Amino acid sequence: MRILVSGGAGFIGSHTVDALVARGCHEVSVLDDLSSGKREQVNGAARFHRVDLREAGAVAAAIERERPEVIFHFAAQMDVRRSVADPAFDAGVNLVGFLNLMESARRVGLRRVVFSSTGGAIYGEQEQFPCDESHRCRPVSPYGVAKLATESYLFFYRTEYGIDYAALRYANVYGPRQDPHGEAGVVAIFCGRILEGRAATIFGDGEQTRDYIYVGDVVRANLAALETEASGIFNVGTGIETSVNALWAQLAEVSGANAPPVRAARRAGEQMRSAISSALAAAKIGWRPEVTLRDGLARTFRYFAEHEASSA
Ligand SMILES: NC(=O)c1ccc[n+]([C@@H]2O[C@H](COP(=O)([O-])OP(=O)(O)OC[C@H]3O[C@@H](n4cnc5c(N)ncnc54)[C@H](O)[C@@H]3O)[C@@H](O)[C@H]2O)c1
Incomplete structure (x- = not known):
């Protein structure tokens, strides 16, 4: 085709x-x-x-x-x-x-x-x-x-x-090749910060949720x-809500990062909670998510670490 x-x-x-x-x-x-x-x-x-x-x-x-x-x-x-x-x-x-x-x-x-x-x-x-x-x-x-x-x-x-x-x-969506310097893509941004040895920034109280x-x-x-x-x-999507605080905690665990995140003021207009059900996709196209957040974060961090090592 x-x-x-x-x-x-x-x-x-x-x-x-x-x-x-x-x-x-x-x-x-x-x-x-x-x-x-x-x-x-x-x-x-x-x-x-x-x-x-x-x-x-x-x-x-x-x-x-x-x-x-x-x-x-x-x-x-x-x-x-x-x-x-x-x-x-x-x-x-x-x-x-x-x-x-x-x-x-x-x-x-x-x-x-x-x-x-x-x-x-x-x-x-x-x-x-x-x-x-x-x-x-x-x-x-x-x-x-x-x-x-x-x-x-x-x-x-x-x-x-x-x-x-x-x-x-x-x-x-998160994973290898996402821009770590972009405006969106918190996982890539966090990975970039960890590898640069800089603290990640969490806006607001970090309890805002997303479906990763x-x-x-x-x-x-x-x-x-x-x-x-x-x-x-x-x-x-996965239907699972994960807060930025929980995302950071899992990423810190899989990456071994120990610098605590910096807190900053909540960004105006930011959505508070988000999670979507994919039951229709499961029924009509036979699609279901397979990769757990922990596994996906580990794969993503490994990619950025290897990428940085090869471009150093
Ligand atoms: N990443 C996410 O979490 C997410 C979530 C929901 C929807 N989406 C959608 O998925 C799509 C891909 O997102 P992504 O995360 O891969 O982003 P990305 O920025 O990596 O990809 C967008 C691509 O579009 C190209 N592009 C931008 N403006 C263009 C123009 N005027 N003419 C031709 N090409 C142009 C860019 O060069 C880039 O390669 C987008 O439509 C986005 O809105 C992404």
Whole structure:
């Protein structure tokens, strides 16, 4: 199958490209502007197009060349605070960029889209824990608004053009290759601090919770969404709430870190609790998380430690 992966030089995208290539039966291409992704993370078996999604002409040229039957859409402006500070920029990448992709691809036989939505920002403060896909969506950031709007656009493309989709609402994804210097990705940030011998910072009382899902589990969900041809919206998380304090304690244990974290003021607008149920994904695409938090943290810390050793 001809598959184009937008954002395939990034964290989740590059792991997914590796898994698609490993299947051995797909022709895989990557479209990425390398704004946060890395060229060296792009699997050598995939054709690479350095293209900014906002450039409609360049997107159309890449799509014309690749003629994808399936698109995995990962490319995004994913800094929540930047989306609040500059909603037009966020919409330029996350909405107009997505539409540039779809408007080109629908003309060359696109059949299916697997979209990386979010199970955090899309729901806003939750009322049920864990929540399923029927929970009310009340995003409080332009980033969350754009994810919700993209899901609506996908519904439109299915209705109007018969292009099927799976929108996967990921919980907080962590694992190897996540940017330790980014704004999001607390596990990668903590690993980076531990390896630099610096104290990690915990904002607020540290009792805010998230649902942490290992990237290998997310890649399996992505492939299951492709291979089962599942249709609709699916949460992809563990259903387990973990506080930042508890996350730090587990990471300190697996890494041997002993410097206590520094405490800082709570960040304005930060969501307090988040956990999502993946019962629907289990029923429809046969997907369940497999990697425990402890195991995932150990694998992730090992990756960063080895990476640092080899780049030193
Ligand atoms: N990491 C998480 O916890 C998480 C949770 C929920 C949803 N998601 C979604 O998953 C997707 C991938 O996230 P990630 O964590 O791998 O992030 P990432 O930053 O590693 O990957 C995003 C990729 O998109 C590329 N990109 C950004 N703007 C672009 C543009 N204008 N044109 C072309 N390429 C562009 C970047 O260079 C990067 O390679 C995103 O859509 C994100 O919103 C991630």
